[in-house]
Amino acid sequence: MEYKEIAGRMPEKVFEYFKALSDIPRGSGNTKAVSDYCADFARARGLFYRQDEADNIVIIKEASDGYETAPTVMLQGHLDMVCGKEAGVRHDFERDPICLTAEGDYIRAEGTTLGGDDGIAVAYALAILDSNEIAHPRLECVFTSDEEIGMLGANALDMDGLRARYLLNLDSEEEGSFLAGCAGGVRYDLELPLSWKMAEGVPVRIQLVGLTGGHSGVDIHKGRANANLLIGRLLWELSQELPDMRLLSARGGSQDNAIPRNSELHLLVKCQDLDCLKSKVKEWEDIFCSEYRVTDPKLRLLFEADEKEAFLPAVIPEDMERVCFLLLNTPNGVQAMSQELPELVETSLNLGVLTLTETDGFSASYLVRSSSSSRKRALCQKLELFIKFSGGSFHTSGDYPEWEFRPESPLRGLLCRVYKEQYGKEARVETIHAGVECGLFSAGIPGIDAVSMGPDILDIHTPKERLSISSVDRVWKFLIEVLKQMKDA
Template sequence: MSISSTQSQLGHLYPPALWQWFEQICAIPHPSKHEAALSAHIQAWARERDLAVIVDQVGNLIIRKPASAGMEDRKTVAIQAHLDMVPQKNADKVHDFCSDPIEPWIDGDWVKARGTTLGSDNGIGMASALAILGASDIQHGPLEILLTVDEEAGMSGAFGLQAGILEAEILINTDSEQEGEIYMGCAGGVDAKIALPVKWQTADEDHLAYTLSISGLKGGHSGVNIHLGRGNANKLLARFLAGHASELHLAISHLQGGSLRNAIPREAQCSFTIPVSQLESLQTRVAQFETLVKTELAATEPAIKLRLADVQAPQKTLDTESQSRLINLINACPNGVMRMSDDIPGVVESSLNLGVMTTETDQIQIICMVRSLIDSGRAYIESQLQSVCDLAQAQIRFEGCYPGWKPDQQSPVMAIVKDTYESIYQREPEIMVIHAGLECGLFKKPYPHLDMVSIGPTIRFPHGPDEMVNIQTVGQYWTLLLAVLQRIPQRTN
């Protein structure tokens, strides 16, 4: 699949080769765990150009390109991105992420998508790597392009990368999201999966049935945006239930919210029954709660809305004890920023996101994502979650723990990127540690001596339908990346 010049919406932007590749990436569905079609397309393209292609045991794609003339003695550089994207859409958008293309469009200085995530995280980085592979006029030493799978849903690609495949001494990660910032470290994380056993009772036939929905929230990346004070739809719903379920004699039949553990939940809903005598009180409490949260979150969530809709009566509802334990569990579960870093001003040290709630046959499942720059910070949050679950008689397990990327103040490639940026733009970049999880920490296990740095253009609101990438900064990122490749030093042996 390719994009013709007549179909192209972005090909006139700078740099053209990068944007043309990004359009091809958007045209081929590639949500997490469904990257095979995009990988196959890239493999076929690379083999047509006689580039060496490797697909490892977990599906990571490695493509090698020889050095340009006169650069053969330089250190080998790996340019790294991930193949997958976060699949999020607005409630009124009809879109199947496994079959439908992303629809990018230009809105002033930004490229956005129509009603869905754009996939600029990490599609722009991937596009830049592929544009370099296809170019004949770019100076660079020996190159390896590393495209990992499943970064957004568990980092299984980075976990599965084996020692001995990469030849690179330097790795440039392209998954950062702010122009003018150079990242040299990131948070580690772990998924917390909670299962609350529940019992059901026969629903009262003479009660009314309703669904309360919370929507209109901004959501966003649970690492990058966690400090912005945005509403979490799951927590807001639990807050309403904790305050009013008992007085309204409300009986829950279904609960769900959020869709990804690493995206701040934008929507949540609860279905329930209530006595006919409580309907007016319910309507009053919902209106009062909507006014309350709109006032509290006026600056961060101006579009928040609550909707009460009558629905078909359920056959069963939670029994009193199960409902009490459920509401108390979600309401008491910590969420958001837990601690700011003492060492790095303005950076979150530890956080968690209550990302997903689902109702199953005999249990309610909750998935949280814990992040921390330090292992002890992560362990403390795990301890708090364990305590809350013990009190609620819920089971919890921690899965997919991945390490942070410890900053190296003496990194040679960081110095090269910093000096190159200053020489091009006549200003100092900020050297940063990001609270989001980059794959770099996992690469250090099979490749402990790999010198790494992370750069990228400015991306706003990743992991949500408001995601956008700034056009000018894509050009700036491209210029910086090419200049850095020219400055890679010679091999020492």
């Protein structure tokens, strides 16, 4: 979208920077360009900055007149975004800008994820740094890389020298909710060796599309279908009906922290079995649609067959059965609810990505989450044993701690007081079953007082993601008032 389409929307400077960030491809693992943009921003304004090899960047702005003795405040967000798109949408996340569009009170992207999580945090901070009119204490604006794939940037960040006493993490998606605790997490990457043998038949492609998906933390308890698990169930059922069917490849999902919306199988079947296969796929589409009629009303199974037979390498039947066993029996979803807060998930995991090819074999990625370190370890042990006895191997990455609730928090008290003044009602103080970088900063900067907040963003980690324009404006005014009142904090 041209900037003129959002020009004049308030706060104008925030949306100007959000558009600039959206023009820079910044999926996880591809954050050098956006980090360099922030470095150029700092240099152009004579601000001290520190950029590291992980693409993290710290920009410092000294205190306004009269705020020299106020405690240093960190404004923090992450540079990367989840990359997801609707089936059939042509978008190269390595090269193409996000195509923004405005609909009423919302900004969204055309067929892809928006990147409001967490581009709006960086836009807020840049707008504050760019202003000479906003009163504020000394600011440390910290933008991390690769948060969405295990908080790798925050894990790599050298926190020595950071002086912040208060941390405002701007990576929450519900206005009026102040997060004061979160789950810890770790990523598991599974590999399962497979054997292949040449086989003859008609190549068939089956796509499972249209699932609702969602965030693998905040949406994991909503009963939504996991495309990778359903495609495994379908593969097993079809193999029982058609014993001569062979598996060529499979893939599903794009991020371990997103409930997979799409998955697909490439099969090889005898010509005389095509009609039976097509009928069975339709039968299972009806079953899946019935089972998930509320949570995933747009679920569809698409069937496409080549016109000619082919002679291709296929997974041997014994190994296809092992793949089915793994997908049918893997732990997934909610494992335990909080005993103190019955509506809050305590422990879960999500099979977010799977790939099966002749070149790479079978691989899958899980994200384990828990607000209990002992329950997290117990689930990790369960998953490790499951992988081992399935004949696979694994490695872990992006292990980050839970962020424990702090009963006494001067920062939270200030936020709640300003919120009541501006909104005329009480804010909600909550914990969340998702990863927030506050846990790592709390571990790295002893005694730091942290709160996570942000404007309304709906359906994050999906192509339906949208950002409320009016909420961005209200939160901007709130944030400016909080910084102003830091003088007496």
